[in-house]
Amino acid sequence: MFERVLTEEDFEKVYPILEQSFPETELRTREDQLALLQNERYRLYAIKDETEKNGGVIAAWELPDDLLYVDHFAILPEKRNHGFGGNVLDMFLEWKRKKVVLEVELPEDDLTRRRIEFYERHGFVWNDYPYMQPPMRKGQKPFPLRLMTRPGALDGETYEQYRSVLHHIVYRYTKEDLGRVNK
Template sequence: MQDFNTIYELMENAFPPEEYRSYAEQKALLEREDYHIHIYEKQDKLAAFCAIYNLQELTFIEHIAVNEDFRGQGMGSKIMKEVITSSDKPIILEVEPPEREENAARRVRFYEKLGFHLHDFPYEQPPLRQGEAPLPLQLMSYPYAYEAEAFERVKDTILQSVYGI
């Protein structure tokens, strides 16, 4: 695997601090059997990565990031299509509410073009760092949208399996 330091550096550049764990906690996830970081290299550089939990009922994408040197070249779409074709389970990911800012709305549109569905049900990402507040986010799912009861089961699975709550 590419040096974890390089992956973490891209994570720091691509996400606000409240959306990823400390270096030690993030690296510790690599010990989990259900957690994998898929890396994509171009020109001998880390071009992108996708961090995924392969849970029993679903695939949860925790992070996907493309190095700014390689953005706009279709790499994000390629990675997501690879995840979609390789998963035999529903795929779930978290997004910032689209009304929060234009970049959040752009990301939601990106996932919708790939067939993901945005859910309006309440969802908060638990704090990833001590002393932080929960982060109001929304879940997106592929290949179908969930009704309220099924959404709650998916949410509970993520909170228990990913965040240990």
């Protein structure tokens, strides 16, 4: 079901799924995403369907304190709304057995509300702390999102710890950068 992407050849098979599933503000450049395969904390998995074809992709970071950050989760359009994505997410979370955090867009339209509800059905909790995702590409500005966590909600101190870890390890922001992002 999950096949770790380790080579550039395999990467080229899954990156288009990310490109069609995420806006530019939520996706690194092809070169930056490919370079992450060398990061010891980063894991990119092709999600194989019952015919062994790529049905989606999941990218995650193994972080300190037994924390897993789901960076990207995308299912091909033809596989959506049939339970495939939910089953895959549940299997992935059961396999990893860690505290999990992910970022979601604010619930401003039907699509973003449905995405949040999808994660809630799979055990995630909305955290209403203001959160700014650092730019994924040069020249972009921070982007307002919210964190969803599993197995439960975050208190303020834990939220700050998670935010700091994400900004420092995933986005590689310095303390000075973080001060500008969180204003």
